[in-house]
Amino acid sequence: MKHHTLRTRAVAAALTGVLLTGVVTGAGAAGVTAGDIAGHWAQESIQYVLDQGWMGLDQAGDFLPDETITREEFAHLLNQALGLEDESILYFSDTGDAQYYDDIAKAVRAGYMVGKSDASFAPGEALSRAEAATILARLLPVQEGEAVSFTDFDQVGDWAKSSVLTASQSGYITGNPDGTFAPQRTLTRAEAVQMVVALTSGETIQKGHLNITADNQVIRDTIVAGNVYVDPAVTSLTMENCVVLGNVYVDGSATLNFNGRARVVEAKGQAKVTLGSDTVIEYLYLWGSDNTVDAGTAQIHSVVAYGSTDITGAPTLDLLRANADGVTCSVQPGEITIGEMTKQMPVIAGKAYVASTSPTVSPDKDKIISTAKTLPTMTELPYDEGVTYHQDVYDKSHPFSSMYCSVGSVNLEENQYIEKEFLMSGKANVYNLYDNDTPYIVSADNPYATRILVRYPDVDSGKEFSGRVYVDILNASSGIDLEDVWRRSYQHFMDSGDVYIGITSQSGTAEALKRFDSERYADINWSVDGELEDGLFFDMLSQLGNLLRDDPHAILPENINPEYIYVTGQSWSGDYLNTYSSVFYDYYNQDRSLFDGYVSIVSPAETFIASGVAGPRDVYTETKEPYFVIMSQGEHYFGSYGDWYLDFEYVRIPDASEDDYKFRFYEVAGAGHSDPVSPILPNNAEIALANNGTGRDPKVYNGDEKPSDLQLDMIITASLENVHNWAANGVPAPSGEDYWLEYRTVVDPFVKDMPETVEDEHHNALGGIRMPQIEVPVAQYKPFRNDSSTTDGSMIYFDSDTLKALYPQGYEQYKAAFDAAAKKVYDEGFVIESDYEKLIASDANRDLFE
Structure with missing residues (x-):
């Protein structure tokens, strides 16, 4: 996953040429006079x-x-x-x-x-003057004056002609005395x-944002240099001949009559939108149902409908995103996309849209199924005798990311757990996709070998096995295997007696294993025709699942018999999980459920179906087994960083509790994408061996920022319990649909459709599943560190005046409210009992009040 740091640029100290110095950006600079403007015409x-x-x-x-x-x-x-x-x-x-x-x-x-x-x-x-005219034209409401006829108008490029006419109508940019415009000057x-x-x-200019709180307002001939916020209580608003340089947010159900230009118009409730003939809108978002859009002859780049919507008129529409059933459009858009949960094709110009003529069942169906069911060969990779806990480079052969080399020296023996490693080998296909995500084989029966890391309860010593196996797709984002789900919930796994199995998921991390120990991992193979190929992974995962169903004792003791098998993944690994289930679900589940549930963590996207080959259109799929998606607040921002997410759209899916479709979508306020530190990460010396000599850099926090104490770990642990309780006992998991973060949609240059979290007066997110740290805050919680794309969050403690205002009775008032908030998330099922007890036992913030 690629990220770019968000930076601002200060005015340079040393200036050259004609760049300006001494710029005043606040109050006016009355009394300052240039030495060279006396007598100048301007x-x-x-x-x-x-x-x-x-x-x-x-x-x-x-x-x-x-x-x-x-x-x-x-x-x-x-x-x-x-x-x-x-x-x-x-x-x-x-x-x-x-x-x-x-x-x-x-x-x-x-x-x-x-x-x-x-x-x-x-x-x-x-x-140039032509460029200035185009800039001016984008700022101006519709002009009613007559355009000036310039004698050199034929020298104006086609890209600027309409802008020159618009700008000349305003009178703000004029020609020369000889009747020319001189566009290139x-x-x-x-x-x-x-x-x-x-x-x-x-012009009438509204500086900054405009808040509409009164009903039935009419705003005319105005440039709004910011956003327009329409209060939920407003039922009607008219904006006539207006240019909005930000977005128009209609927070309730309302009638909006709009004529002019805006980047984004977004309506959260039922909307009745009428657009004037001179309207130009970049994006029209409709979140509610039963929307009507009388688009007239407006120019619209994209309409994104998340509820039933009827679009009439004769607009120019580049893209229609039908993300719901019941979408109709009177004209043919330039492009149509169908949302993940859309079951009913939109009606376009009176006819039902046909999304694709590609096959809905793979022509290679039988081969895909037989490959998935072929059991792999498992070869144990032994540890050298006497392997023990260490914090440096170690000459005894052992797995990378073994618990014996973790920074926290978490003791497996004390927890009555055993760790083993295996080489899994077999044959896998490489796939591509039709335009409707149906898979087909491009290369069959490619030999592979990857590694499997296994931890299980020592039942011979009296530790009980829970009956559960969690298969974790090891995360490749850092170029090395990371056991993200074990890292989040390792103590819960061991307390419960669960089996944990990590599988290397990518060719790059497989090569890192060889760098770590070339002899131990010499037989690892992710190559097809001499080239590394990530597309082998999907059959690997199916074959591992079938092995655990049909021959679990190839890697587990005879007295451990799995009853329930779950698959998990975080970040890029979750993207692999999303892609795997979206493309192959119907093929690996032919006569039984291969996996009893899915947990996708901080993974809002799909990934490649093969090396360098784009993945599926849909991120998630409907499964009869529980499918959990857990998002931090940080996922809302990922689209703003880096070219990996340039086409990314953050997709929210409503909860489902049907027999053939079980789904939960959680968003956690204040949390970052990953935690800042974990006691089971490999030690730095071993990371450097695997990662081309580069270890893990220490985390630096700027200014008042501190490592965040609000992590996803407790929510993830509860989700692991909830997915099992649903699968094994038929008890639906707590719904997350009423706990979505509050956000607005923004459109940045090059990056489209990005949710922007709405914050309270302390800059903490509103909505979401709310851990007591953010529900009863003593700090601002940020999903990133140092205002950059670092994936771990940070916090900034409130000053004493803010704490006194929030908790005038001091620490006891704060602690009582904190404990009540902890009880709430526990009662709602988002935190298990042992984690609830940890929360209320905490006394970490007492010193802030002293």
Whole structure:
């Protein structure tokens, strides 16, 4: 999983060329006068801009009015004038060291500036008059004046002609005395100032966000330099000839009449939307049911319907995402996608949509089934005699990620547990997918060998076996095998007497094992025709499951007989689990349930079906066995980081408790994607051996940030119990549908459809499953560390004044409320009894009140 760090750029200390210094971004800078504007034709406008603090002077105290303005300077000037607030990130190839990085990001997110065709932005490039016209046109409500006829209009590129006409109608950008427009001539700083001053004087501009709380409001001819928030109590709103540089959020059921431009219009309840003929919308999200959209002749990039929706009119619609049944559209969109839970195809222009003509059953069905049922060969990999706990490089042969080399020296013998390792070998196919996710074989019967790590109760010493086996897809995100589910719940596994089995899941981590111990792992093989191939894994998993059903004593003692087998995966491993079940569920479950339940942790996506080959369209599938999905708050943000998730859409699926479909979707407020530290991680010396000499870097926390005490571990442990109770005893697990995080949809440049968590006054998330740490907080909980894409969360303790305001009676008041919140999540079934007792026994925050 790739991540890019989110950074902001401060104004450079050393400036060159005509970049500005001394920029004032707060209150005005009245009294500052440039030494070179006296008598200039734009003197009044320049002085106004200086007084407002929108631009500054160079080191000599000059403004340089006749110098050209750069693209990033123009972004800065417009942002200051408009009052844009929301920050964003950039993926341009040349903005990393831009002086006005934040201003470029704001301008691009607002949609009035774009990059170049070569994925650059050219921040220091001079701005042409044609480019300035296109920027201005994106900001302006519809103009009613007549466009000026320029004698050189034929020299305006097709990409800019409509913008030049729009800008000239406004009168904010004018031609030359000779009747020309001179589209390629660069814009001077004086011209830019004159344009922006005219814009702010001639248009109604709402700086920052606009909150609508009164019913039946009518807003006309306004540029909103932020978001529009419509209160749930509002039943009707009209916005006529408006440009919204952010998003329009309708939080309840309402009638919205909108004519103008907006990036996103999102309605949470039942919506009745009427769009004017001049409307341009990037994304229209409809979360409720029974929505109606009279789209007229509007231009819409995407309509995303999560409930039944009727779209009428003759709009230009690029993409329709039918994520629910009962979606109809009067026109043919450029592209249609069908959501995961959509069972009824949308009706397009009066006809039911046909999603695909590809086969719904694989032509290789029999071969897929026979391969899955073929039992692998298991060869035990022995430990050298005398292997014991160690914290450095160790010359005795033992498994990578053995409990004998964990940083916390968790003692297996004291817990009456035994650890063994096996080489699993067999033959597997490599697959590709039709456009409807039906698999077919591209390479059959490829020999493979991977490793299996097994831990089980020592029943000969009196430890009881629970009857449960948990197969964990070892996580490959770090380039080495990570036992993420064991790491979360190892003590619960051992207390309960469960069997834990980890399976190496990727060719890269298989190669890391060889680096760790080339002799021990010499026979590992993930190659097809001499190339490493990750697509072998899916048959490996099926074959391991069938082995545990039909010949478990190939790896387990004779007195351990599995009754229930569950499969788990976290992060990238969960993506493998999602992909495996979505593609192959109907093939490996022909005459019995191969697995009794599934637990997918912090895994909001699918992964490749083969090396370099895209995976399925659907992330999750309907299973008759319980399928749990557990998300941290951090998953809401992953789409903002890195190109791996550029096409990522965070999919929420409602709970289901039917005989043939059992599903739970949990979101945990305040939690990060992974925990900051664990006592069963391999020691750093052994990680370095496996990972090309690179060990685990120490975690650094900036400023007041601390390692978070709010982790997913307790929720995951309870989910392991709940999935078993449902599978074995028919007791449905607690529903998570009423505990989803509150979020709004945002659209960043290049990254689409990202949920943005709504926060309280302490910057803690609203909604979600709420552990007592965030329900009764003494800190702000952040899903990332240092405002970057690090996957572990952090916390910042409140100051004493905030604590006193929240808990005026001191620690005893706080602790009583904390214990009550712990009792609530325990009563709801999200925490098991032993973890509840740990919570109420904790006295960790007493010192904050002293």
